[in-house]
Amino acid sequence: MTCISENLFQLNQQITDAASRYHRDPNALTLLAVSKTQPVESLREAIEAGQRHFGENYIQEASQKIGALAHEDLVWHFIGPIQSNKTKYIAEAFQWVHSVDRIKIVERLQAQRSSHLPPLNVCIEVNIDNEETKSGVRASEIIPLAQKIVSSSNLKLRGLMVIPKASETFEEQCQPFRAVKVLVDRLNQLGFGLDTLSMGMTHDFEAAIKEGATILRIGTAIFGSRMNSPARDCAN
Numbered sequence: 001m002t003c004i005s006e007n008l009f010q011l012n013q014q015i016t017d018a019a020s021r022y023h024r025d026p027n028a029l030t031l032l033a034v035s036k037t038q039p040v041e042s043l044r045e046a047i048e049a050g051q052r053h054f055g056e057n058y059i060q061e062a063s064q065k066i067g068a069l070a071h072e073d074l075v076w077h078f079i080g081p082i083q084s085n086k087t088k089y090i091a092e093a094f095q096w097v098h099s100v101d102r103i104k105i106v107e108r109l110q111a112q113r114s115s116h117l118p119p120l121n122v123c124i125e126v127n128i129d130n131e132e133t134k135s136g137v138r139a140s141e142i143i144p145l146a147q148k149i150v151s152s153s154n155l156k157l158r159g160l161m162v163i164p165k166a167s168e169t170f171e172e173q174c175q176p177f178r179a180v181k182v183l184v185d186r187l188n189q190l191g192f193g194l195d196t197l198s199m200g201m202t203h204d205f206e207a208a209i210k211e212g213a214t215i216l217r218i219g220t221a222i223f224g225s226r227m228n229s230p231a232r233d234c235a236n
């Protein structure tokens with residue numbers, strides 16, 4: 001086994017174990033391999049090992065990989081900050097975008113997504129810690145944005161995404177995820193019909209599984225540290 005396939009094997013095992021520990025259906029969890037800064041060869045190794053969903057943060061880098069892997073049956077997710085001059089490529093080449101945080105972006109994606117393609121799956125990024133410096137909308141601003149997405153025929157509102165601030169203990173990691181679950185439940189009481197909670201990264205995915213995550217966005221545990229080559233993180 002290559003390093004990446006071994007990492008994926010172990011990670012999928014940890015995800016299954018956590019799902020059973022917290023009484024979650026493992027089939028309700030999607031592993032999104034976050035491949036930013038990784039070369040296309042690393043993605044090929046992950047694909048060989050059965051990985052299908054990939055997350056990218058930078059348009060230029062993503063377009064090279066999406067082009068190189070066009071013959072593969074993959075699902076591409078854009079998870080990085082969205083500059084408005086980059087929405088066209090997101091609308092054309094991705095199946096999901098997790099980081100929508102303003103009306104202007106919704107309008108551009110709606111205009112640029114071809115009606116001949118399936119609707120672009122959209123998550124709203126929530127700033128759950130109300131940090132000044134962070135991207136994402138505050139809880140109080142979600143509803144107007146959600147309504148705008150729902151009224152956009154080329155987009156499909158799927159749920160919420162969160163990147164909480166780092167915390168030390170498992171219980172601290174759970175808190176923001178639990179708060180996002182409460183928001184999704186509230187939106188669903190209003191009839192939004194959301195089925196997606198995009199939360200949990202390498203250091204906190206078990207807490208996210210406990211609190212109801214459906215998409216885990218994981219990079220380091222699969223590809224190794226982004227500073228080093230993956231091989232250096234592996235024994236073989």
Ligand SMILES: *Cc1c(COP(=O)(O)O)cnc(C)c1O
Binds near residue numbers: 080163202218219
């Ligand atoms: C980089 C990134 C991840 C993956 O982080 P890891 O700690 O490497 O698992 C997940 N989500 C977003 C939005 C990211 O930018």
